[in-house]
Amino acid sequence: MARNDLGRWVPDTSGNPGGRPKPPDGLRSRLAELSPRAVECLAGLLDSGDERVRLEAAKAIRSTKHTYADAQCFQGATP
16 A cells, blocks of 8 residues: 555555455345335334334434335335
8 A cells, every 4th residue: 555755545545455344245235135124113112102212213214314216115106
């Protein structure tokens, strides 16, 4: 890993040449299977009598990265 005299990376080098580790086999498909249940659970928590629970559920929903494929799964939409 090449660095210059100031300790900064030299152009066109990386501190992580191997890239991100790959997820274990089957993890993505398993998460895709569980996603609809997780969304339904969060939706139910939005109706909680406890304001803190509602707030945390809303935060969880807002912080999730959504794709068009996710939207199709939950809305029955077609591209």
